[in-house]
Amino acid sequence: MNTLYNCISQYHPISSGAWEALSKALTRVEIPRNSFLVREGMICNKLYFLERGCLRGYYNLDGKEVTYWFGFENNFITSFYSFISRKPGIENIQVLEDSTMWGISSEALHQLFDQHHDLERLVRIINEQYYIRLEERLMAMQFKTARERYEQLMETSPHILQRIPLGQIASYLGISQETLSRIRSQV
Amino acid sequence: MNTLYNCISQYHPISSGAWEALSKALTRVEIPRNSFLVREGMICNKLYFLERGCLRGYYNLDGKEVTYWFGFENNFITSFYSFISRKPGIENIQVLEDSTMWGISSEALHQLFDQHHDLERLVRIINEQYYIRLEERLMAMQFKTARERYEQLMETSPHILQRIPLGQIASYLGISQETLSRIRSQV
DNA sequence: ACTTTCTTTTGACAATTGTCAAAAAAGGAA
DNA sequence: TTCCTTTTTTGACAATTGTCAAAAGAAAGT
Numbered sequence: 001m002n003t004l005y006n007c008i009s010q011y012h013p014i015s016s017g018a019w020e021a022l023s024k025a026l027t028r029v030e031i032p033r034n035s036f037l038v039r040e041g042m043i044c045n046k047l048y049f050l051e052r053g054c055l056r057g058y059y060n061l062d063g064k065e066v067t068y069w070f071g072f073e074n075n076f077i078t079s080f081y082s083f084i085s086r087k088p089g090i091e092n093i094q095v096l097e098d099s100t101m102w103g104i105s106s107e108a109l110h111q112l113f114d115q116h117h118d119l120e121r122l123v124r125i126i127n128e129q130y131y132i133r134l135e136e137r138l139m140a141m142q143f144k145t146a147r148e149r150y151e152q153l154m155e156t157s158p159h160i161l162q163r164i165p166l167g168q169i170a171s172y173l174g175i176s177q178e179t180l181s182r183i184r185s186q187v
Numbered sequence: 188m189n190t191l192y193n194c195i196s197q198y199h200p201i202s203s204g205a206w207e208a209l210s211k212a213l214t215r216v217e218i219p220r221n222s223f224l225v226r227e228g229m230i231c232n233k234l235y236f237l238e239r240g241c242l243r244g245y246y247n248l249d250g251k252e253v254t255y256w257f258g259f260e261n262n263f264i265t266s267f268y269s270f271i272s273r274k275p276g277i278e279n280i281q282v283l284e285d286s287t288m289w290g291i292s293s294e295a296l297h298q299l300f301d302q303h304h305d306l307e308r309l310v311r312i313i314n315e316q317y318y319i320r321l322e323e324r325l326m327a328m329q330f331k332t333a334r335e336r337y338e339q340l341m342e343t344s345p346h347i348l349q350r351i352p353l354g355q356i357a358s359y360l361g362i363s364q365e366t367l368s369r370i371r372s373q374v
Numbered sequence: 375a376c377t378t379t380c381t382t383t384t385g386a387c388a389a390t391t392g393t394c395a396a397a398a399a400a401g402g403a404a
Numbered sequence: 405t406t407c408c409t410t411t412t413t414t415g416a417c418a419a420t421t422g423t424c425a426a427a428a429g430a431a432a433g434t
Contacts, residue, residue: 066330082320084315117304124311127318128271134321135268141328142361143253146391166412174329176392181413333421353382363422368383383428390421398413403416404406 001026004049004102007074010127018116025108029101031114037077038093043086044079046103053099054163058171059090067171070164071094072157076126077101096164146175190212191236191289194261199312205303212295224264225280231266233290240286241350245358246277254358255282257351259344260281263313264288283351307350333362334370 038044050071060068071077082089096110113120140149225231237258245254258264269276300307327336359368
């Protein structure tokens, strides 16, 4: 749980009371490779902090699995659309490596928000940082070639190649696996 | 200012005290077509609510203007990266039609957050809704063809064609103006 | 009306990327 | 090891999209 505390502190320091309340509300989740945290059609009621392992979010489009994010150590994980809107999502969250997470339900989190303004601020700030990341990714997707997107990924997350199959990375980059394979062979 | 109040209420109702404090902190901004709200290289210190008019955010890439969002009535407008990170951004915000806005500085907003938990919750919720929109846009960009993206835009915002030059829409969709023109002629 | 400027369309061609199919390589399990 | 499965690479070809250049059309100002 220290990992989470350290991670949180980098975003926004919270009072010891808020941390105490938060840590009481957290559940430890150990989940093995290839299992699913979320399936399409269900409402994702929990927010997770990933301490160890990795996961991916994907959905099915015309019979193909389309990966649109990966989660690694120190990331917050949820089916964002579903968690926020309280509606069923189209997203599947699959565990790619045996993972350790800390989870909190939406209800518990909102109760904590009422009691600790601190925590709501923390979440606001984290949301904002994740928004900025998403914005950067959109810009790359909109205005860069497949090769540039790949090279950018290699710079920011070189470890990803060692942990994720190529086909899933290609999907994440918005290109076919064959194209990614060819890009790599030409570098 | 009623427009803003109604808009806010749809996201999260706030106490009358919070609204009173907020409305006192707002400045009315009238800004004419073709002027700039934000220029690249500057820190954007303000968040705006657009009551009337429209704007676009763009940046320069290899001598080309790359449009990555449009703002219309009832949208919140800022150079998000710069506003959040307090750093200079690469974004230009240009006024496309004579516009009326309500603006608040970052400092004033954060002071209001300290005094009114309400308002911070409101902003958290608005952020989350904007995050979801951005996520949808990323998904479209990642996994849909140019034609599909255009058709989707026509469904969700048909008015955009009447108000925005084609070249800017093409840029927003991540395609060349010529391609968009051809897509339209083939429908 | 007539310019002037900005916007949109069209043509020709090149570059990028996708699809399908098969082969090669890598990784796991017995 | 050998077998089996999954992952990655390669080839051939098609589809999509981009680029450059020019023409046509629309809008704004005089």
